Amino acid sequence: MIIEPRIRGFICTTAHPQGCAMSVHQQIGYVSGKGEIPGMAKRVLVLGCSAGYGLASRIVATFGGGADTVGVSFEKSPSETKTASAGWYNNRAFEAEAAKAGRKAITLDGDAFSDAMKADTIKAIADNLGQVDLVVYSMAAPVRTHPKTGETFRSAIKPLGAPVTVKTLNTDKGEVFETELQPATPEETAGTVAVMGGEDWEMWIAALSAAGVLAPGFKTLSYTYIGSELTWPIYWKATLGKAKEDLDRAAAAIRTQHGDHAARVVSLKAVVTQASSAIPVVPLYGVVLFKVMKEMGLHEGCIEQIDRLFRTVLPGPEQLDDAGRVRVDDWELSEPVQAEVKRRWAQISTETLPELADLAGFRADFLKIFGFGLAGVDYAAEQDPQVVPEIA
Numbered sequence: 001m002i003i004e005p006r007i008r009g010f011i012c013t014t015a016h017p018q019g020c021a022m023s024v025h026q027q028i029g030y031v032s033g034k035g036e037i038p039g040m041a042k043r044v045l046v047l048g049c050s051a052g053y054g055l056a057s058r059i060v061a062t063f064g065g066g067a068d069t070v071g072v073s074f075e076k077s078p079s080e081t082k083t084a085s086a087g088w089y090n091n092r093a094f095e096a097e098a099a100k101a102g103r104k105a106i107t108l109d110g111d112a113f114s115d116a117m118k119a120d121t122i123k124a125i126a127d128n129l130g131q132v133d134l135v136v137y138s139m140a141a142p143v144r145t146h147p148k149t150g151e152t153f154r155s156a157i158k159p160l161g162a163p164v165t166v167k168t169l170n171t172d173k174g175e176v177f178e179t180e181l182q183p184a185t186p187e188e189t190a191g192t193v194a195v196m197g198g199e200d201w202e203m204w205i206a207a208l209s210a211a212g213v214l215a216p217g218f219k220t221l222s223y224t225y226i227g228s229e230l231t232w233p234i235y236w237k238a239t240l241g242k243a244k245e246d247l248d249r250a251a252a253a254i255r256t257q258h259g260d261h262a263a264r265v266v267s268l269k270a271v272v273t274q275a276s277s278a279i280p281v282v283p284l285y286g287v288v289l290f291k292v293m294k295e296m297g298l299h300e301g302c303i304e305q306i307d308r309l310f311r312t313v314l315p316g317p318e319q320l321d322d323a324g325r326v327r328v329d330d331w332e333l334s335e336p337v338q339a340e341v342k343r344r345w346a347q348i349s350t351e352t353l354p355e356l357a358d359l360a361g362f363r364a365d366f367l368k369i370f371g372f373g374l375a376g377v378d379y380a381a382e383q384d385p386q387v388v389p390e391i392a
């Protein structure tokens, strides 16, 4: 079949197998081109391994650090007539490239919040890697069924306390408009913390530790977003921020149990992923930010951020913020970048968008998540949705 993008709001319901393979291949090329990262963990577990920051972490671990990996994600497999989700293709492409490089890559697909997936993962680690030295927690999910109580929680992307009026962007139409967002109820806030907070991360570390598959001196990282005050009303000072604050609590609890260096929350920059595209305000902030950072020569996507995290930031002298977090959002939040973003933000409208922001770049990045718009892929060619072609 000929596979084309089918976009519904902020998701694309199709994915291109060869395009996803090309995207993985290009990210591997970026990391390999920078050479080896000395001293990196050699046995790595990535939770949320199939897309965005988790996929980038797995790629950097294997192709920068020479690591064997176990990855966990929740993706949809293909049928004869339907494409898989992009992450499923990414996983197959990653496994093939890792095998070619002589590295182990075992991927488990299913609900990482469940006890069953934790047990399967422990077995996969014990059978294939023995233990892990690094656990990356890079999950972004809309719902979580609690493994002990069976209760299902949903995250809500809402402000706290009072309604807020914010500028946002319809990325399909290229229209900037104001919208009023209603505040979360206490239950919605608690639900968001239950889904995106630190409890599941702690449960993973407890389960891995009890099973004896964490190597002595292991480290675990969980990713957060703090961002600038332009996005705070819907992010950092909103339901998602409450969930992310809970990661800081969880990191401290893991450190108390496993040592001062065992757990860190890492604050990353805004990038285009499936998770971030769904948050109001963030795409508008993103299109302005990307244009400014590109003009200043500071732009990074997932792979550039995560490569910098493992190659430069973590091996360097430890620099933590007041809450004990590692910061790789330093370029995004630097004074010159934020001053210019804020100047443009005050002027942003549907009319000024083409001049002040990079909507075309955002749209291209969004399509790339699903394997569309990559150079070197023949989109007019027939594809078998059940086959991920190898990129030579």
Ligand SMILES: NC(=O)c1ccc[n+]([C@@H]2O[C@H](COP(=O)([O-])OP(=O)(O)OC[C@H]3O[C@@H](n4cnc5c(N)ncnc54)[C@H](O)[C@@H]3O)[C@@H](O)[C@H]2O)c1
Pocket (backbone or CB within 6 Å): 047, 048, 049, 050, 051, 052, 053, 054, 072, 073, 074, 075, 087, 110, 111, 112, 113, 137, 138, 139, 140, 141, 142, 223, 224, 225, 226, 267, 268, 269, 270, 271, 272, 273, 274, 275, 276
């Ligand atoms: N995107 C950004 O701009 C940004 C910025 C800073 C920090 N972060 C953080 O990075 C982390 C990853 O976000 P992303 O944007 O890369 O997300 P993403 O949507 O690209 O990837 C999410 C991953 O989670 C997996 N997943 C979702 N539900 C699952 C489940 N129940 N079981 C197993 N796997 C599941 C998906 O399969 C996928 O691998 C999040 O903590 C996010 O807050 C993102």
